[in-house]
Amino acid sequence: MAGTRPPGGNPNSLSARDVRAVLHPYTNLRTHETAGPLVITRGEGVRVFDDAGRDYIEGMAGLWCCALGFSETRLADAAARQMRELPFYHLFGGKSHPPAIELSERLLAMAPAPFARVFFANSGSEAVDTAVKLCWYANNALGRPRKKKIIARQKAYHGITFAAASATGLQPFHQGFDLPVAGFLHTDCPHHYRFAEPGESEEAFASRLAESLEALILREDPDTVAAFIAEPIMGAGGVLVPPATYFEKVQQVLKKYDVLFIADEVITGFGRTGQAFATQTFDLAPDTMSLAKSLTSAYMPLSAVMIPEFMYQAIAEISKEWGIFGHGFTYTGHPVSTAVGLKVLEIYERDNVFENAARLGEQFQAHIARFADHPLVGEVRGRGLIGACELVANKATGQAFDPASAVGKYALARMKANGLICRAIGDSLALCPPLITSQDELGEIFTRYGKSLDETLEWVRREGLLAA
Numbered sequence: 001m002a003g004t005r006p007p008g009g010n011p012n013s014l015s016a017r018d019v020r021a022v023l024h025p026y027t028n029l030r031t032h033e034t035a036g037p038l039v040i041t042r043g044e045g046v047r048v049f050d051d052a053g054r055d056y057i058e059g060m061a062g063l064w065c066c067a068l069g070f071s072e073t074r075l076a077d078a079a080a081r082q083m084r085e086l087p088f089y090h091l092f093g094g095k096s097h098p099p100a101i102e103l104s105e106r107l108l109a110m111a112p113a114p115f116a117r118v119f120f121a122n123s124g125s126e127a128v129d130t131a132v133k134l135c136w137y138a139n140n141a142l143g144r145p146r147k148k149k150i151i152a153r154q155k156a157y158h159g160i161t162f163a164a165a166s167a168t169g170l171q172p173f174h175q176g177f178d179l180p181v182a183g184f185l186h187t188d189c190p191h192h193y194r195f196a197e198p199g200e201s202e203e204a205f206a207s208r209l210a211e212s213l214e215a216l217i218l219r220e221d222p223d224t225v226a227a228f229i230a231e232p233i234m235g236a237g238g239v240l241v242p243p244a245t246y247f248e249k250v251q252q253v254l255k256k257y258d259v260l261f262i263a264d265e266v267i268t269g270f271g272r273t274g275q276a277f278a279t280q281t282f283d284l285a286p287d288t289m290s291l292a293k294s295l296t297s298a299y300m301p302l303s304a305v306m307i308p309e310f311m312y313q314a315i316a317e318i319s320k321e322w323g324i325f326g327h328g329f330t331y332t333g334h335p336v337s338t339a340v341g342l343k344v345l346e347i348y349e350r351d352n353v354f355e356n357a358a359r360l361g362e363q364f365q366a367h368i369a370r371f372a373d374h375p376l377v378g379e380v381r382g383r384g385l386i387g388a389c390e391l392v393a394n395k396a397t398g399q400a401f402d403p404a405s406a407v408g409k410y411a412l413a414r415m416k417a418n419g420l421i422c423r424a425i426g427d428s429l430a431l432c433p434p435l436i437t438s439q440d441e442l443g444e445i446f447t448r449y450g451k452s453l454d455e456t457l458e459w460v461r462r463e464g465l466l467a468a
């Protein structure tokens with residue numbers, strides 16, 4: 001997709017300099033050399049501005065993260081204050097500092113399950129790697145050293161570090177990296193629209209998937225399976241909302257075989273699904289939980305893993321025996337990140353952000369549901385302030401477009417031309433706007449979204465891509 005300005009022409013343009021210097025994540029690098037970047041220079045509320053001064057509504061809150069929008073000065077002030085007071089200190093060897101202590105206390109107090117300790121990292125991926133390593137470490141401490149395998153789901157996204165990418169169930173993050181590493185398994189993707197048998201209800205589909213999970217655990221030997229990791233709503237896999245009764249049934253299986261449940265709330269945590277955590281929305285009882293993104297509204301890199309008492313006790317006891325708990329990052333609990341995290345949680349509470357987001361989430365779902373009638377849309381899905389429409393070649397049968405037609409990519413380009421940043425996951429067009437989006441801005445998002453879908457439909461018809 002074309003950037004703000006292709007890099008040809010002025011060799012000193014930001015665009016040309018980007019192409020010469022920056023290695024971009026999640027990007028077709030060859031295409032990028034000619035298309036160039038979209039250079040964003042400024043943000044204001046839910047809008048961002050490119051280097052030509054064009055503004056866009058950020059319908060994805062960046063990467064599902066910028067919950068408080070792009071110009072929250074209270075966060076800038078909190079960061080500046082902390083930079084002046086204590087710009088860096090660490091938590092190694094028993095050292096500590098006030099923001100890490102206060103944020104840990106606050107997270108434990110608001111957590112949706114009885115967690116006992118908080119471990120800080122810098123990214124969602126590091127949090128997931130940490131959660132996996134803690135399960136392994138705890139199982140060694142608990143005298144069950146064979147219980148190490150991790151079960152994730154096809155189409156899951158848990159990040160790109162070794163364990164996180166191995167848990168991820170999307171091929172582009174494995175291909176060429178020799179991943180997943182041994183010991184990471186993938187069970188069925190709970191996407192009813194795509195994977196249910198004809199006529200199969202959501203409940204029957206959920207039962208079938210829980211049985212398939214149980215069969216996998218039995219095949220592998222339950223004594224070798226440490227944990228199951230799941231996003232309550234699968235984000236980067238396409239905004240896949242679990243079918244009715246899915247987690248209830250899956251959790252029964254996990255309990256039966258003493259398999260730990262890691263809830264990856266990196267996207268869904270902090271008000272996204274209508275409650276503070278999706279653990280509440282979907283009635284989950286996780287053993288550990290990974291958090292990131294909206295923990296700081298993405299103003300500073302910070303993630304967290306919450307662990308329960310039994311895990312803490314096992315880890316603490318063995319660290320006494322081995323002399324050290326050998327895990328931690330230089331920036332674990334970084335004072336500026338944790339100070340910003342604290343201010344974010346204060347703003348969430350003081351400004352009733354979750355309550356407002358829950359109300360706005362209902363309007364969001366009403367808006368997006370209207371596209372169910374659109375000739376291009378096969379499925380509308382979502383919860384709270386996250387959702388997607390999946391575009392299909394045949395609405396009646398759900399037949400997908402040939403990926404080579406790149407229909408999602410075309411729609412994404414129309415969204416951008418219409419001043420809306422959204423995300424194409426294949427042919428699913430995702431939205432995940434900042435929690436502070438106003439009603440008017442929400443209306444504008446869907447006006448631009450709808451216009452872009454209509455323009456895509458015209459193009460699809462012109463190109464003859466609809467299935468008969």
Ligand SMILES: Cc1ncc(COP(=O)(O)O)c(C=O)c1O
Nearest residue numbers: 123124125157158159231266267
């Ligand atoms: C559910 C989930 N887990 C983990 C990650 C990885 O987070 P990060 O990109 O901060 O490493 C992501 C990123 O989108 C995510 O959506």
